[in-house]
Amino acid sequence: MIKVNRLIKPAVLKKHEKKWLSKIQKALSSGNKKELELATDKYQHNDIKAQLLKMFLGKCAYCESKYDHVDFGDIEHFHPKEKYPILAITWKNLLLACPRCNINKDNEFPKPKFINPCVDNPNEHFLFEYDEYIGIANVLGITPRGEITEKTLLLNRDELRKNRSLYIKKLIALAKYYHEDNTAKELLDQAMDERNADSEYLAFARMIKEKYVQAS
Numbered sequence: 001m002i003k004v005n006r007l008i009k010p011a012v013l014k015k016h017e018k019k020w021l022s023k024i025q026k027a028l029s030s031g032n033k034k035e036l037e038l039a040t041d042k043y044q045h046n047d048i049k050a051q052l053l054k055m056f057l058g059k060c061a062y063c064e065s066k067y068d069h070v071d072f073g074d075i076e077h078f079h080p081k082e083k084y085p086i087l088a089i090t091w092k093n094l095l096l097a098c099p100r101c102n103i104n105k106d107n108e109f110p111k112p113k114f115i116n117p118c119v120d121n122p123n124e125h126f127l128f129e130y131d132e133y134i135g136i137a138n139v140l141g142i143t144p145r146g147e148i149t150e151k152t153l154l155l156n157r158d159e160l161r162k163n164r165s166l167y168i169k170k171l172i173a174l175a176k177y178y179h180e181d182n183t184a185k186e187l188l189d190q191a192m193d194e195r196n197a198d199s200e201y202l203a204f205a206r207m208i209k210e211k212y213v214q215a216s
């Protein structure tokens with residue numbers, strides 16, 4: 001997980017937020033479930049999704065996996081909308097997550113609360129550790145909030161860790177040829193560029209250059 005700067009609120013939300021919010025409030029006070037469902041669903045507007053895709057570059061806010069080539073991804077409510085319907089269309093409550101993280105998080109909102117990549121600094125709550133002897137890249141929660149996020153979202157689930165570990169292993173191989181091979185340099189620099197949509201697992205990739213590229 002890396003810190004992601006929130007882009008500005010999409011124009012459509014700026015324009016309709018008040019109206020949409022009052023519909024949610026009205027549905028809440030009338031207790032009409034169908035009405036509430038319709039009112040809280042406005043977050044699914046295409047322009048809101050487009051702004052989130054631009055913000056997260058098609059990668060999951062929690063596990064940093066790139067998934068937009070195989071899935072549309074889910075708009076994720078940091079405060080779950082079932083528990084906090086009033087926040088269903090609040091821009092600051094919206095993230096983008098892969099289907100797995102989204103399902104794992106479900107309607108959970110524990111205390112201590114999860115790490116929010118747009119608010120918190122993930123480096124203060126996690127250790128991103130690569131064990132080169134066994135070739136495994138683990139996310140370790142080092143604070144109670146980091147720990148509960150890692151355990152609930154299963155940030156070390158088998159398939160994710162396998163994919164992440166292989167990717168990091170390749171970056172380390174590139175790092176060894178950084179000064180000798182232009183392609184290796186180019187690929188590693190791209191992997192470290194946070195605005196590059198293809199750079200997955202940046203939290204890990206960032207330590208590769210520092211640790212594995214020999215000083216020239």
Ligand SMILES: [Zn+2]
Binds near residue numbers: 060065
């Ligand atoms: Zn994910």
